[in-house]
Amino acid sequence: MRESKPKLSNKLSLSTLIFLALGLTLGLGNAMAEDYPTAKVNTTGLAVTDTTVTVGILHSATGTMAISETGSIQAEKMAIAQINAAGGVLGRKIEVIQEDGASDWPTFAEKSKKLLENDKVAAVMGCWTSASRKAVLPVFEKDNGLLFYPTFYEGLEQSKNVFYTGQEATQQILAGLDWITKEKKAKTFYLIGSDYIWPRTSMKIARKHIEQYLKGKVVGEEYVALGDTQFGSVINKIKLKKPDIIYAAVVGGSNVAWFKQLNAAGLNAKKQTMLTISVTEDEVLGIGGENLEGFYSAMKYFQSLKNPNNEAFVAEFKKNYGDTAVIGDVTQAAYLGPWLWKAGVEKAGSFDVDKVVAALPGYEFKAAPEGYVKVDPNHHLWSKLRIGQWRKDGQADVVYESELIAPDPFPKGYQ
Amino acid sequence: MFGYTMDEIGNIVVMQGFSGLSLFSVLLLMALGLAIIFGQMGVINMAHGEFMAVGAYTTVLMSKLAVKYDLVHTYFVFAIIAAFIFAFVIGYLIEFLMIRHLYHRPLDTLLATWGLSLVMQQIFRSTFGAKEVSAELPEWLLGSFQPTPDIDIPINGVFVMGLAIIVTASVYLYIYRSRGGLRIRATMQNRTMASAVGINTKKVDRMTFALGCGIAGVAGASFTTIASTGPTTGSLYIVDSFMVVVFGGATSLIGTIASAFSIAQAQSILQFFMSSSMGKVSTLLVIVMILMMRPEGLFASKLRK
Numbered sequence: 001m002r003e004s005k006p007k008l009s010n011k012l013s014l015s016t017l018i019f020l021a022l023g024l025t026l027g028l029g030n031a032m033a034e035d036y037p038t039a040k041v042n043t044t045g046l047a048v049t050d051t052t053v054t055v056g057i058l059h060s061a062t063g064t065m066a067i068s069e070t071g072s073i074q075a076e077k078m079a080i081a082q083i084n085a086a087g088g089v090l091g092r093k094i095e096v097i098q099e100d101g102a103s104d105w106p107t108f109a110e111k112s113k114k115l116l117e118n119d120k121v122a123a124v125m126g127c128w129t130s131a132s133r134k135a136v137l138p139v140f141e142k143d144n145g146l147l148f149y150p151t152f153y154e155g156l157e158q159s160k161n162v163f164y165t166g167q168e169a170t171q172q173i174l175a176g177l178d179w180i181t182k183e184k185k186a187k188t189f190y191l192i193g194s195d196y197i198w199p200r201t202s203m204k205i206a207r208k209h210i211e212q213y214l215k216g217k218v219v220g221e222e223y224v225a226l227g228d229t230q231f232g233s234v235i236n237k238i239k240l241k242k243p244d245i246i247y248a249a250v251v252g253g254s255n256v257a258w259f260k261q262l263n264a265a266g267l268n269a270k271k272q273t274m275l276t277i278s279v280t281e282d283e284v285l286g287i288g289g290e291n292l293e294g295f296y297s298a299m300k301y302f303q304s305l306k307n308p309n310n311e312a313f314v315a316e317f318k319k320n321y322g323d324t325a326v327i328g329d330v331t332q333a334a335y336l337g338p339w340l341w342k343a344g345v346e347k348a349g350s351f352d353v354d355k356v357v358a359a360l361p362g363y364e365f366k367a368a369p370e371g372y373v374k375v376d377p378n379h380h381l382w383s384k385l386r387i388g389q390w391r392k393d394g395q396a397d398v399v400y401e402s403e404l405i406a407p408d409p410f411p412k413g414y415q
Numbered sequence: 416m417f418g419y420t421m422d423e424i425g426n427i428v429v430m431q432g433f434s435g436l437s438l439f440s441v442l443l444l445m446a447l448g449l450a451i452i453f454g455q456m457g458v459i460n461m462a463h464g465e466f467m468a469v470g471a472y473t474t475v476l477m478s479k480l481a482v483k484y485d486l487v488h489t490y491f492v493f494a495i496i497a498a499f500i501f502a503f504v505i506g507y508l509i510e511f512l513m514i515r516h517l518y519h520r521p522l523d524t525l526l527a528t529w530g531l532s533l534v535m536q537q538i539f540r541s542t543f544g545a546k547e548v549s550a551e552l553p554e555w556l557l558g559s560f561q562p563t564p565d566i567d568i569p570i571n572g573v574f575v576m577g578l579a580i581i582v583t584a585s586v587y588l589y590i591y592r593s594r595g596g597l598r599i600r601a602t603m604q605n606r607t608m609a610s611a612v613g614i615n616t617k618k619v620d621r622m623t624f625a626l627g628c629g630i631a632g633v634a635g636a637s638f639t640t641i642a643s644t645g646p647t648t649g650s651l652y653i654v655d656s657f658m659v660v661v662f663g664g665a666t667s668l669i670g671t672i673a674s675a676f677s678i679a680q681a682q683s684i685l686q687f688f689m690s691s692s693m694g695k696v697s698t699l700l701v702i703v704m705i706l707m708m709r710p711e712g713l714f715a716s717k718l719r720k
């Protein structure tokens with residue numbers, strides 16, 4: 001299919017040499033496409049030409065999950081635009097094919113098949129919920145695709161074809177619980193989450209950690225149906241048990257109702273300590289800062305982080321998407337995807353999935369807005385955990401920052 | 416008792432009682448508009464939740480204006496009125512453009528209104544963005560009222576309850592004590608006869624549908640105090656609304672009230688003693704069993720078949 005390409009580059013070899021020489025003499029670090037003939041960097045028939053490489057973006061732009069996934073789409077597009085502005089990947093501009101998973105898991109599988117088999121994309125940035133990731137996983141494994149998945153999630157998964165740029169459960173949970181137990185001298189915990197795999201797995205880990213390592217007591221564990229908006233009885237139960245800490249992982253519309261009703265029932269941060277693992281800057285918009293003020297979130301990233309990388313990132317994001325745009329944890333993790341892929345490709349000197357997968361572990365990304373991440377051989381990232389305390393204006397003050405935490409998607413003793 | 420003092424138990428009983436009543440008013444407000452449309456006209460309006468979202472978004476827009484002109488303290492009352500008007504007008508137009516062509520085809524209206532709900536969701540998403548938004552609430556709607564230091568009564572709950580009482584009373588007065596209501600009831604009982612005595616039944620249908628939508632708008636506006644506002648907010652309410660209406664007996668206003676009350680109390684109490692999702696499941700199970708014995712719902716109007 002691409003037999004003519006080598007001939008073409010033969011013809012151009014003189015100019016290639018000149019360019020190379022020029023590049024060397026001018027000290028330009030940028031890779032030129034000519035240094036990497038298409039036939040050599042693409043042996044598996046991906047959508048790579050002499051000047052372009054195509055990647056896919058697969059998120060829900062419509063449906064229930066659009067609330068959360070919009071930020072990821074924006075961040076990924078911005079990262080790609082920045083990479084292109086800096087010369088692209090191996091001298092090739094990145095072109096994007098965006099597909100809409102429409103918050104429907106079979107649609108995600110369909111679209112990933114389309115991206116991999118028809119469009120032959122070199123990588124896909126995508127998915128948000130675990131359900132959508134589980135739906136596309138067989139497709140990526142069969143077609144040997146490459147997925148960068150941005151959401152913090154429950155762990156218990158590791159695939160050759162996926163890089164997880166968010167935190168897995170132990171990274172998000174353990175250090176946070178350690179901190180708040182010590183800080184508040186907490187003994188009793190009340191666990192509450194929405195009723196699906198992520199909160200349930202997370203709470204299982206949290207309970208084990210509280211009971212075995214922190215010697216605390218779980219006085220209640222509660223799951224509310226997805227979409228449930230009535231928390232009256234649950235709040236009364238909490239009032240009766242008087243836990244030192246509420247540990248919460250409620251999501252979606254329920255999350256908003258939960259905080260509004262909690263506050264209205266008199267359980268605000270003055271009377272009750274709460275640590276949540278499901279509130280980022282994105283959620284604050286719907287919940288309202290006044291209902292969150294004083295509560296804590298455990299995330300690896302907050303928009304208010306003070307470091308030069310993040311300041312540049314936030315400024316660029318606002319330039320692209322307006323001054324009122326907010327950046328949550330997952331948005332930042334989604335931003336890492338294209339950069340990590342670029343690094344993998346350049347380290348491998350090839351777009352071939354197998355070579356990128358082999359090259360990426362061990363890579364340190366020092367320009368990450370969250371500061372520093374390292375790719376572990378298990379395809380997850382080393383990252384820090386931060387605890388943010390919410391302010392009324394919807395931003396968080398970072399009150400604690402952990403050491404770098406190794407990802408451990410299959411934690412021993414927590415299953 | 417169970418390691419708690421009598422005082423603590425007393426406080427919880429009070430707060431739990433209130434929480435049941437609060438859930439009752441929420442369910443009632445949700446279901447009232449639907450009861451009018453479904454009960455009086457036999458139209459299964461799957462877009463009911465989206466009309467509630469119209470009310471909620473109206474409130475959010477009004478709150479933006481209020482913040483701009485420094486009227487946060489008072490705007491909420493006007494927001495509710497505006498929500499009613501907006502939802503009413505949109506309902507009126509929808510009836511004219513779509514529903515009236517589908518009378519006597521209940522399954523087709525079901526499908527058509529479901530399509531409408533998807534269209535409306537996408538319109539919300541395109542207009543207001545996919546993310547959830549929140550209305551700036553006046554101070555007097557926030558926090559709790561404390562008769563004793565250990566009892567917290569949520570003010571937004573009291574507000575929703577008050578609103579539910581006002582709306583229900585108005586609907587009752589309108590349907591059973593006014594000329595307009597008389598026409599609605601006449602049309603519902605016997606369309607041909609009503610038409611024969613000079614009632615414009617088409618106009619009555621349009622007004623009834625619009626009224627139901629308007630009430631949904633009010634419900635949506637008041638729910639901004641307790642829950643979320645996003646493009647798919649409406650879908651959170653639709654199942655509960657139908658549950659209340661069907662359980663109560665579709666044609667009876669008293670039935671809707673009784674059904675909202677019993678579902679709310681059952682759910683509230685079960686959720687306290689069981690886990691939250693188990694409480695909900697058990698409530699549904701009981702409803703299914705009762706409906707198996709009484710397919711017409713709690714308060715069916717006695718008809719000769």
